[in-house]
Amino acid sequence: MPPARSPAAGLAGPPQAMPALSAALTLLFACAVAVIVTNVFAPQTLVGLIAADLGLGEAAAGLVAMATLIGYAGGLFLLVPLADLVENRRLVLRMLAACVVFAGLAGLAPGASLLILALVLVGAACSMIQVLVPLAAAMAPPERRGQVVGDVMSGLMLGILLARPLASLVADTLGWRAFHGLTGLAMALLWPVLALRLPPRQPADSARYGELIASLGKLLAREPVLRWRALTAALSMAAFSLFWTAVAFRLAAAPFHLGQRGIAVFALVGAAGAAAAPMVGRLGDRGLTRATTIVSHLLIIAGFGLAACAGKAGAAGPMPMLVAMGLAAVLLDIGVTGDQTLGRRAVNMLDEAARGRLNGLFVGLFFLGGALGAGLAGLAWSLGGWLLITLLGAAFGFAALVVDAVAPRA
Numbered sequence: 018m019p020p021a022r023s024p025a026a027g028l029a030g031p032p033q034a035m036p037a038l039s040a041a042l043t044l045l046f047a048c049a050v051a052v053i054v055t056n057v058f059a060p061q062t063l064v065g066l067i068a069a070d071l072g073l074g075e076a077a078a079g080l081v082a083m084a085t086l087i088g089y090a091g092g093l094f095l096l097v098p099l100a101d102l103v104e105n106r107r108l109v110l111r112m113l114a115a116c117v118v119f120a121g122l123a124g125l126a127p128g129a130s131l132l133i134l135a136l137v138l139v140g141a142a143c144s145m146i147q148v149l150v151p152l153a154a155a156m157a158p159p160e161r162r163g164q165v166v167g168d169v170m171s172g173l174m175l176g177i178l179l180a181r182p183l184a185s186l187v188a189d190t191l192g193w194r195a196f197h198g199l200t201g202l203a204m205a206l207l208w209p210v211l212a213l214r215l216p217p218r219q220p221a222d223s224a225r226y227g228e229l230i231a232s233l234g235k236l237l238a239r240e241p242v243l244r245w246r247a248l249t250a251a252l253s254m255a256a257f258s259l260f261w262t263a264v265a266f267r268l269a270a271a272p273f274h275l276g277q278r279g280i281a282v283f284a285l286v287g288a289a290g291a292a293a294a295p296m297v298g299r300l301g302d303r304g305l306t307r308a309t310t311i312v313s314h315l316l317i318i319a320g321f322g323l324a325a326c327a328g329k330a331g332a333a334g335p336m337p338m339l340v341a342m343g344l345a346a347v348l349l350d351i352g353v354t355g356d357q358t359l360g361r362r363a364v365n366m367l368d369e370a371a372r373g374r375l376n377g378l379f380v381g382l383f384f385l386g387g388a389l390g391a392g393l394a395g396l397a398w399s400l401g402g403w404l405l406i407t408l409l410g411a412a413f414g415f416a417a418l419v420v421d422a423v424a425p426r427a
Contacts, residue, residue: 049211089141116139116201170298178290246363287346
């Protein structure tokens with residue numbers, strides 16, 4: 018069957034043929050998204066240092082932690098749809114240049130108001146990631162699309178998982194302003210590479226911008242695969258954010274007593290989960306999407322079960338407990354990576370003319386889940402400690418399994 022017509026009016030013709038995606042270009046896509054996404058998650062780690070330096074109260078400090086996430090979500094819904102209207106290479110390069118400027122502004126900001134504004138703008142510009150992912154998918158043949166999305170996703174997940182420890186280590190040595198300066202420099206060096214290597218992609222949709230934004234609701238209503246994949250991704254991301262927000266509290270307490278650097282090193286362990294993305298993408302290409310999705314959600318539940326055992330004070334010596342906690346983090350991250358990789362593959366197999374909007378919707382919705390998990394972490398920790406954290410995380414995984422049971426086959 019031919020793909021369904023985009024809800025936005027004015028399709029000009031079939032999508033432009035894309036050049037074949039080489040292994041080197043796939044690696045470039047993965048490295049690019051890894052570099053860019055560190056800007057989105059690092060402020061959550063740096064907020065303590067920023068608050069102390071700028072004399073911020075708890076309310077303002079909370080805004081600093083949320084700023085890039087708010088900006089990223091806004092970019093997903095308002096800027097990423099431009100990928101279905103504007104030539105993609107030019108759009109990516111302009112957003113990347115803006116991100117360099119805003120990162121520099123964040124590093125030089127003299128006060129909280131300008132810093133928060135700069136971080137919101139950084140987050141919005143970083144949403145170019147969701148232009149790069151569908152661009153890579155468009156260059157891959159359908160039978161390899163899952164593999165390519167998985168390869169690029171491995172870079173994205175590595176960037177997410179390494180953002181916090183990298184920011185902690187740089188800020189601990191050079192200060193929080195230096196981190197923003199270094200990420201700005203990294204993106205500035207990335208710009209000419211992308212300018213030389215990215216192929217142009219002119220989307221077929223000739224609708225106006227307002228029509229594209231209005232079509233988001235129509236796409237969500239029309240595409241059941243988008244709805245259920247976004248829901249399980251949101252539940253998985255809620256579990257991910259819950260764990261990684263609360264685990265720092267647990268590791269700082271007895272019997273671990275880890276400091277900032279120790280927690281940063283522990284966070285590196287979770288990066289091993291990103292290695293699962295290419296394998297999961299290949300399983301999707303072989304028609305095993307549903308089975309692999311179910312296994313991913315079972316891994317999330319298993320990870321929280323192991324984390325509950327590892328977090329029991331006095332259950333064993335500190336080192337065995339720390340190893341078990343690290344294994345729990347790897348299981349959780351493999352499960353979340355698997356769900357997101359398969360979700361992106363499924364979404365990128367839908368309407369080619371609406372690929373930018375579909376990706377923006379998918380990621381924007383699962384980021385809402387991530388915000389929910391992060392927001393619940395402090396409350397759950399204060400009410401029930403680590404046990405409640407693990408029970409709530411396992412509940413998110415179980416809810417994703419329920420969605421698997423009732424979702425249409427795709």
